[in-house]
Amino acid sequence: MKSNDEELQTLTPDTRLAGTTALVTGSTSGIGEAIVRVLAASGAEVVVSGRDASRAASVVRAVTEAGGRAHAVVGDLGGSPAEVRRVAAEAEAALGGRVDVLVNNAGIYPAGATADLSDAELDAVLATNVRAPHLLVAALAPAMAERGRGSIVNVGSWMARVGVPFGAAYTGSKAALEQMTRTWSAEFGPHGVGVTTVAPGATSTPGNADSADVLTAMTAGTVAGRPVRPVDVAFAVRWLVSGEAAFVHGSTVDVDGGIAATRLS
DSSP, X not given: OOOHHHHHHTOOOOOTTTTOEEEETTOSSHHHHHHHHHHHHTTOEEEEEESOHHHHHHHHHHHHHTTOEEEEEEOOTTSOHHHHHXXXXXXXXXXXXXXXXXXXXXXXXXXSOGGGOOXXXXXXXHIIIIIHHHHHHHHHHHHHHHHTOEEEEEEOOGGGSSOOSSOHHHHHHHHHHHHHHHHHHHHHGGGTEXXXXXXXXXXXXXXXXXXXXXXXXXXXXSSSOSOBOHHHHHHHHHHHTSGGGTTOOSOEEEESTTTTTOOOO
């Protein structure tokens, strides 16, 4: 099996998303980067969004060198509501005044004990993982509904529906995002906007590279037998924003190697 990087380097270009524009938050590395590169390989014009300008520029360069179209919008989604709305407005402007696809991927994940989480860390989790997606949907979904088409994909987590002895704020924020998916689907779905969640399992990303042994142990007993690659999540997102998933509304698609649904022993 190819590594995540090998898979991204050998994507086969196609036109299934030609004419589509997309904003992917938290896309300067990891799952978000894989999503923008997969969407761009299928013809979408994408906005790479994150806090680090140099990392955003690097992802834009990777997309353009592969023949795609990409722009960078730098901003902190854990900042003020005005900052989040600025990111939405700049992305819309960069994409010619229209965002067809919003992928709410940006998130932070403190994983300690409840009593050890500081007030500042709790505020940051709620701001980035819950408030920012809400603000972005409020800013962009009404125009999608007015046009009669659009897609919103929220990146959740397998831990939103199982009990684990750590990371209550993080897992609670992802459960909240799943519920917002269902509500937004009821609110915007009748107007042509598909709203779904993808829930990755234990995923190997640059952000958790120092926990590679832990991820290997966590996934050894799953059906897949390995950690999720970011590109695995990206392929699911591409399907959800394509016409092939037009009848999927309010659902959560697990991309977790079976970690939440199965037990082998």
